[in-house]
Amino acid sequence: MALLSRFFGRTASEGAAYAFGVATGPVLAPATESIRQEAWKHYASRALSWGDIAGIVAEDVEQQAWGEGEAALTGLNQSRFDALLGEALNAPGIGELYQLWRRGEIDDAGFAHGLRKAKLEPRWDAPLRALHDVLLPVDVLANARQQGFVDVDRQHSESALQGVTNDRADILFELSGNPPGPETLQRAFNRGLIDQATFEQGIREGRTKTKYTGLLFELRQPLLSAATAVRLYLKGWWTAGQRDALGAQWGYSSEQMNDWYLSEGRPAAPGQMATAWARGIDGPDGAPMDEAQFLKGIKESDIRPEWGPMLWGIRYAYPPLFQTVRLLNAGTIDDATARLWLKNSRYPPDVIDAIITGSSGGTTTKADAHVSKAQTQLWTTTHRSYIANEVTAVVARNKLAQAGVDAASIPLVIGVWDHEKELVRKQLTPAQIKKALTKSAKNATTGQPWTRDEALAALIALGYDVTTANDYLDIP
Numbered sequence: 101m102a103l104l105s106r107f108f109g110r111t112a113s114e115g116a117a118y119a120f121g122v123a124t125g126p127v128l129a130p131a132t133e134s135i136r137q138e139a140w141k142h143y144a145s146r147a148l149s150w151g152d153i154a155g156i157v158a159e160d161v162e163q164q165a166w167g168e169g170e171a172a173l174t175g176l177n178q179s180r181f182d183a184l185l186g187e188a189l190n191a192p193g194i195g196e197l198y199q200l201w202r203r204g205e206i207d208d209a210g211f212a213h214g215l216r217k218a219k220l221e222p223r224w225d226a227p228l229r230a231l232h233d234v235l236l237p238v239d240v241l242a243n244a245r246q247q248g249f250v251d252v253d254r255q256h257s258e259s260a261l262q263g264v265t266n267d268r269a270d271i272l273f274e275l276s277g278n279p280p281g282p283e284t285l286q287r288a289f290n291r292g293l294i295d296q297a298t299f300e301q302g303i304r305e306g307r308t309k310t311k312y313t314g315l316l317f318e319l320r321q322p323l324l325s326a327a328t329a330v331r332l333y334l335k336g337w338w339t340a341g342q343r344d345a346l347g348a349q350w351g352y353s354s355e356q357m358n359d360w361y362l363s364e365g366r367p368a369a370p371g372q373m374a375t376a377w378a379r380g381i382d383g384p385d386g387a388p389m390d391e392a393q394f395l396k397g398i399k400e401s402d403i404r405p406e407w408g409p410m411l412w413g414i415r416y417a418y419p420p421l422f423q424t425v426r427l428l429n430a431g432t433i434d435d436a437t438a439r440l441w442l443k444n445s446r447y448p449p450d451v452i453d454a455i456i457t458g459s460s461g462g463t464t465t466k467a468d469a470h471v472s473k474a475q476t477q478l479w480t481t482t483h484r485s486y487i488a489n490e491v492t493a494v495v496a497r498n499k500l501a502q503a504g505v506d507a508a509s510i511p512l513v514i515g516v517w518d519h520e521k522e523l524v525r526k527q528l529t530p531a532q533i534k535k536a537l538t539k540s541a542k543n544a545t546t547g548q549p550w551t552r553d554e555a556l557a558a559l560i561a562l563g564y565d566v567t568t569a570n571d572y573l574d575i576p
Contacts, residue, residue: 373394489521
């Protein structure tokens with residue numbers, strides 16, 4: 101107005117103001133805006149818009165009473181302002197409404213009120229309420245059907261609700277779960293339980309790259325172990341080349357397979373080596389058995405090498421008791437020699453004293469060699485049978501008499517044999533040894549199944565000769 105007054109005066113300026121505002125507004129807009137701002141600066145009482153007032157109250161910046169007063173300045177009564185305020189108040193989004201509803205924080209009516217605040221028509225209430233229950237994902241449904249928790253109809257129907265057709269649901273079902281592993285498939289094929297096509301299908305379904313299917317099929321047959329290759333070579337069934345070829349497939353070098361071979365098997369038993377020495381038979385070095393080859397055999401066995409000299413020292417055998425007594429009675433040996441022989445045969449001192457005391461003295465009568473041989477064999481058989489509990493003491497006494505043992509010595513012999521029984525009580529009987537070999541039982545010493553050589557050595561240790569031991573093992 102001050103600006104207009106300069107040109108028109110007060111009265112004229114008022115009219116001019118109107119004219120300028122209407123007719124010349126576009127031309128003088130900057131000038132009139134300045135005049136308007138100046139007026140509001142002096143009279144800062146302009147009322148807020150209805151929407152702004154409702155928004156401020158909705159945000160709880162001011163209370164509702166303030167909002168009703170402000171609204172009245174614009175000609176808006178209380179009921180109308182309350183309606184505007186209700187429109188300005190917001191509810192959580194649809195997603196939050198579902199979570200609150202599912203957790204029981206709001207009820208069905210609260211959910212419907214939230215839909216109104218979202219400005220959704222009531223016609224959508226029922227469809228949106230139907231989304232309250234969350235469906236299992238389609239891949240979970242397929243796996244649940246695979247594991248038998250749902251049937252095909254339920255998988256199809258719930259998958260269809262998520263936009264997946266029945267044929268696609270079936271594909272998801274086939275993709276769920278895994279087939280047996282390649283090793284199991286290989287065994288199944290080897291047993292004729294599946295064919296090659298099923299094997300290849302199992303590999304595909306197991307997510308193995310199909311370019312490896314042929315390789316896995318070729319690997320279906322297991323290899324013999326490297327240990328078996330060594331044993332086959334040891335037993336003479338395979339050549340060293342065959343042994344090393346199989347070992348190479350397990351990653352072993354030829355040197356390693358040969359070292360393995362050297363660690364397998366066993367040499368002859370100490371008693372067998374002592375017999376070879378006594379008979380002058382060649383040992384493994386191609387020369388007659390001697391102490392060096394004997395000790396080598398001990399080293400290659402499960403016996404600690406430091407025990408070798410002791411075993412070599414006991415390589416000699418002594419005559420049976422009845423022969424010693426006969427030689428003593430015949431005067432061929434004296435008491436001292438008889439005592440030494442009996443001591444080396446491990447008879448206790450009291451038994452030796454009894455034998456020497458009970459000796460009947462020498463006789464010059466020389467028995468027929470064949471009779472002596474037969475009596476010796478009968479003595480050996482009787483001794484073995486008695487120690488093995490195969491005959492009674494009564495039978496043993498009768499057989500000893502027939503073997504030429506004098507009546508006074510027979511009780512002494514039986515007494516000594518009883519002592520021997522106590523020493524060998526825990527040893528295997530011939531029948532047990534034969535059964536262990538037949539049943540492939542493990543040798544307590546080696547930890548491996550009994551071999552025929554071990555069985556022969558055990559029988560010889562019990563008094564059998566080699567021929568009798570072999571015949572005994574061959575009896576069905």
